Amino acid sequence: MKKFFAIVLSALMLTAGTALFAACSDEDGIDVYAPDGAPALALAQLMGDEMQFGSDKSVNYNVVNANTIQTYVTGENPQAELCVLPVNAAAMALGSGENYKMLGTVTHGNIYIISEEYRTILTNENLAQELEGKVVGCIQLQSFVGFALQIVLHNANVEYTVIEDASKPAANGVSIVNIANPASDIVAGAPYDYMVAAEPVVSTKTGNIPTLEQVGDLQALYGEGGYPQAVLVAKADFIENNAEFVTQFIAAVEANATWLTADATSAETVVSAVASHLPEGSTPTFNAKNLTKNVIEKCAVRFESAASCKEEVKNFLAEITAVNPKMQFNVADAFFYNAQ
Numbered sequence: 001m002k003k004f005f006a007i008v009l010s011a012l013m014l015t016a017g018t019a020l021f022a023a024c025s026d027e028d029g030i031d032v033y034a035p036d037g038a039p040a041l042a043l044a045q046l047m048g049d050e051m052q053f054g055s056d057k058s059v060n061y062n063v064v065n066a067n068t069i070q071t072y073v074t075g076e077n078p079q080a081e082l083c084v085l086p087v088n089a090a091a092m093a094l095g096s097g098e099n100y101k102m103l104g105t106v107t108h109g110n111i112y113i114i115s116e117e118y119r120t121i122l123t124n125e126n127l128a129q130e131l132e133g134k135v136v137g138c139i140q141l142q143s144f145v146g147f148a149l150q151i152v153l154h155n156a157n158v159e160y161t162v163i164e165d166a167s168k169p170a171a172n173g174v175s176i177v178n179i180a181n182p183a184s185d186i187v188a189g190a191p192y193d194y195m196v197a198a199e200p201v202v203s204t205k206t207g208n209i210p211t212l213e214q215v216g217d218l219q220a221l222y223g224e225g226g227y228p229q230a231v232l233v234a235k236a237d238f239i240e241n242n243a244e245f246v247t248q249f250i251a252a253v254e255a256n257a258t259w260l261t262a263d264a265t266s267a268e269t270v271v272s273a274v275a276s277h278l279p280e281g282s283t284p285t286f287n288a289k290n291l292t293k294n295v296i297e298k299c300a301v302r303f304e305s306a307a308s309c310k311e312e313v314k315n316f317l318a319e320i321t322a323v324n325p326k327m328q329f330n331v332a333d334a335f336f337y338n339a340q
Contacts, residue, residue, distance in 0.1 A: 029058040030238075030245075033073075034084040035066035037285045038199060038299040039230040040274045042084055042106035045256040045265075046249075048273030053248045063277045063284070073100055073233065081238045082249065086144045087228045088327065091317055097334030100233040103250055104337075105309050108300040109226035110199040111145055113216030114206060116188060122216035124223075128158045131174040135166050137185070137192035139201075141178035144229065149176065149196050150323040151316075152221045166191040188212070199298045200290045207290070219300065226300050228313050239337065254303045260296050267291040306336040 034040045040063045045051075047061040064072070070089050072080040078099070084106055094100040113122060113136075120130055131153075139145050141162070153160045159173030169175035177192070179185045182201050188209050196218065197205070206212045219226035232253065239246050259265055267288040274284045286295075306313075313336075317329045 029060045030081045031060050032082045033062045033080040035069040038110045039084045041301050044270050044273045045259045061277045082234045087231045091329045091331050095331035097332045101337040102306045103232045104305045105228040107230040109219035110299040111218040112202045115194045115215045116211045127156045134193035135169050136176045136194045137179040138196040139179045147320045151319045203295050204290045257302045307338045310336045
């Protein structure tokens with residue numbers, strides 16, 4: 001009997017030790033975070049293949065709610081060694097370059113304009129005329145999507161007013177109002193003349209609602225091949241101590257863009273890669289039905305190094321400030337990896 005209890009005790013101690021080791025391994029691991037949606041596509045192949053880059057530490061990939069992504073790179077002890085997040089959020093929270101550095105831009109715009117009533121394709125030449133007196137609903141009006149829309153309107157000399165109620169438009173110019181819930185608010189009969197939303201919502205809505213059609217491409221209206229939307233950052237001390245890992249990680253992110261659009265890469269493979277790294281019980285923004293090759297292309301996933309897009313990022317941030325003076329960015333050259 002004593003021998004039996006000794007065996008049981010030994011097994012319990014071994015199990016506890018294994019669990020403790022696993023916990024320590026997780027704490028010592030390399031944690032990578034990305035928000036659900038188009039930004040997560042920038043890491044899809046890495047997640048699907050569980051790429052470890054020869055590290056003796058576990059590389060842990062996490063896809064989280066877009067509204068929480070900034071929490072993983074802020075605070076006294078931020079969790080993420082590497083993280084994908086909107087350029088404006090990265091610049092605002094991390095722009096000094098002391099704690100994190102921007103490795104590069106990973107998406108360049110996935111925002112489009114749809115309408116139920118109007119069918120004229122919007123261009124910079126007709127934008128003011130077509131939108132005069134109209135109400136434009138916009139998702140995330142007080143964050144990146146809203147900033148991008150306002151920059152396009154500003155650059156095209158289109159007068160606009162931000163309103164609170166779609167039923168009470170401004171007397172002149174364009175009235176823009178926030179769309180709080182794209183799933184329930186972008187519908188047939190919605191109180192907007194035009195709606196600004198991101199992929200895959202745009203293709204899902206136009207595919208499911210016959211009366212809705214895409215009539216504008218915000219990236220094309222902005223020009224210059226789109227704008228820096230989501231960026232990849234890494235902890236400054238992690239970069240310093242893991243230079244080869246960072247080089248390999250960047251190379252994999254570059255290759256991921258080609259992998260996404262390859263005929264051999266199925267929608268199911270991409271969705272599975274993202275879904276398997278979401279919190280338990282969550283479902284990804286994309287599914288195998290709405291993640292077509294066309295949608296992937298419209299998400300503009302490609303890597304551009306911080307060294308090559310430094311001025312583009314600074315210029316875009318300055319444009320955000322021009323349309324929203326409350327958004328002041330103090331971005332140091334040190335924020336841009338290998339770009340000093």
